[in-house]
Amino acid sequence: MKEYAYYPGCSLKAGSKHYEESLLPVFKAIGVPMKELDDWNCCGATAYFSVDEAMAEAICGRNLSLAEQDGRDIIAPCAGCYLTMKKSNAFLGSGHAKAKKIMTELKNAGCEYKGTVDVIHPVKLFTDDIGLDTIKAKVTNPLKGLKVASYYGCQLVRPYTDFDDPDYPTSMDAIMEAMGAEAVNYPVKARCCGGSLAGVLDDVATGLNRLLLREAKRNGADVIVTLCPLCQFNLEMNQDKIVKKYNEDVKLPILYFTQLMGLALGVAREDLGFSRSVIPLDVMWAKLANGGAK
Amino acid sequence: MEIHRKVNFESEMDTNFLGEIKEKSHSEEISRCIQCGTCSSSCPMAEYMDYSPRKIIAMVKHGFKDEVLKSFTPWLCASCYSCQVRCPSQIKITDVMYTLRREAVESGAYPSKMPVPALAQEMHKLIAKNGRNSELWLVVRMYLRLRDFIGPLKMAGTGIDLMKTGRMSLKMEKIKNTKQLHTLLKAVSEEAK
Numbered sequence: 001m002k003e004y005a006y007y008p009g010c011s012l013k014a015g016s017k018h019y020e021e022s023l024l025p026v027f028k029a030i031g032v033p034m035k036e037l038d039d040w041n042c043c044g045a046t047a048y049f050s051v052d053e054a055m056a057e058a059i060c061g062r063n064l065s066l067a068e069q070d071g072r073d074i075i076a077p078c079a080g081c082y083l084t085m086k087k088s089n090a091f092l093g094s095g096h097a098k099a100k101k102i103m104t105e106l107k108n109a110g111c112e113y114k115g116t117v118d119v120i121h122p123v124k125l126f127t128d129d130i131g132l133d134t135i136k137a138k139v140t141n142p143l144k145g146l147k148v149a150s151y152y153g154c155q156l157v158r159p160y161t162d163f164d165d166p167d168y169p170t171s172m173d174a175i176m177e178a179m180g181a182e183a184v185n186y187p188v189k190a191r192c193c194g195g196s197l198a199g200v201l202d203d204v205a206t207g208l209n210r211l212l213l214r215e216a217k218r219n220g221a222d223v224i225v226t227l228c229p230l231c232q233f234n235l236e237m238n239q240d241k242i243v244k245k246y247n248e249d250v251k252l253p254i255l256y257f258t259q260l261m262g263l264a265l266g267v268a269r270e271d272l273g274f275s276r277s278v279i280p281l282d283v284m285w286a287k288l289a290n291g292g293a294k
Numbered sequence: 295m296e297i298h299r300k301v302n303f304e305s306e307m308d309t310n311f312l313g314e315i316k317e318k319s320h321s322e323e324i325s326r327c328i329q330c331g332t333c334s335s336s337c338p339m340a341e342y343m344d345y346s347p348r349k350i351i352a353m354v355k356h357g358f359k360d361e362v363l364k365s366f367t368p369w370l371c372a373s374c375y376s377c378q379v380r381c382p383s384q385i386k387i388t389d390v391m392y393t394l395r396r397e398a399v400e401s402g403a404y405p406s407k408m409p410v411p412a413l414a415q416e417m418h419k420l421i422a423k424n425g426r427n428s429e430l431w432l433v434v435r436m437y438l439r440l441r442d443f444i445g446p447l448k449m450a451g452t453g454i455d456l457m458k459t460g461r462m463s464l465k466m467e468k469i470k471n472t473k474q475l476h477t478l479l480k481a482v483s484e485e486a487k
Contacts, residue, residue: 010426010427010428010429010467011429013463013467014428014429014430014461014462014463014467015429015456015461015462015463016461017460017461018461039469039470039471040469041421041425041426041469041475042421042425042426042427044418044421045417045427046373046392046414047413047414047417047418048414048417048418048421049392049396050392050395050396050399050411050414050418051395051396051399051414051415051418052396052418052483052486053318053392053393053396054482054483054485054486055418055422055479055482055483058478058479058482059421059425059475059478059479062474062475062478096320101482101485102482102485105478105481105482105485106478108477108481109474109477109478109481110474111474111478153374154372154373154374154375154376155373155374155375158374158375158376158378158379159375159378159379159386159388161379166375166376166379191338191374192338192339192372192374192376194338194339194372195372195373195374196372196410196413197339197370197372197410199413199433200409200410200413200436200445201342201409201410202448203342204339204342208338237452237455240451275459275460276459276460276461277459278455278458278459
């Protein structure tokens, strides 16, 4: 299997360390060769595109160029980084007059980009490119008895609808089932958590996240898994505020899907970043002990 | 109480506005809007907006430039793309919102006391300088820009949780080849002028 360029983005090196801590052992367990993209820069996220389009496209172009120089495709676990770079990649290769100018400046600055790199999210890598049968064969500790709500959020499934449904995606549910967990029905799984707005507007944070947490509870989930640092942060960090404001018990562990994958694939519990959860995980561990997993 | 005229006269409309936004958002489709409201009913943020997405598109079409650029609406778009994938006229509504933000920043009409444009501009500056974002310092800079000293206090609980779980980094992140980044950004911004 060819080697991929792992693009952590800013979050996986700071507030979402446990995404990286669980993702890398999972890649190893499955046998995906992976090396961090050297000297990557921030993708610019929604913020850069709100201020200056040409500069926003250019910084994405630099990352794409760095990967191209090594002949590797980019694996971007943060949904924001994934979409920003995927969109830029399409624009830079579009032949649009503005895109051509940016391509020229990339070349002049010593980071020429020809347009050969693919930007891939780990969920797609696991389901489409490697295949769940292959991964399922490596499961040593099936997550029996654990009920999981898979929360996709927005930017993995929209606006690009090339690998899953924009309203009712199922790829991550299928991963969880391959790991031996039970995927609960979760109709709000692709509704927005508020993204970066939730960090600065309190009413948005509590309003949107309350619905997401309540629906997961109502459908019997023991835990919500996410694939995006901002979704994980919003769902986890707003629970106390929601309890206080609405007097409603919405407490649920919010994990990365890779943390549960790691458990099922036999990675040691201590090596998957579970200690970074703000919400206690006792109920989940008890369920797993009763269900048969180590 | 002061009474103001609530209706705009046709002569006050900016007839170039639609053309500018179409070109800058690569979205010729705006003209095809049938005002069905699918965007507003799909929008998780519509209830917080001063004009719903459907209204904003109508206002862009008819040249309400001042009102649109001063509006909170583009800054309340969470980039969830629900409207965009559902629009029967295939208008790239989220991309239009980005263009409106950029126009509002460039003209200075954006709501300056609102945290969202402050966050965007501080993040832009941080990345242009260092090539990377540093979560903690970004938040600090945003509150300084807004001269808001109560906001950080409200975030203290979250800060403590992050510290306890080892998820708070005090480091100012930076790429190695900042020289290349600065050359590239300078060239691109001069080109765009």
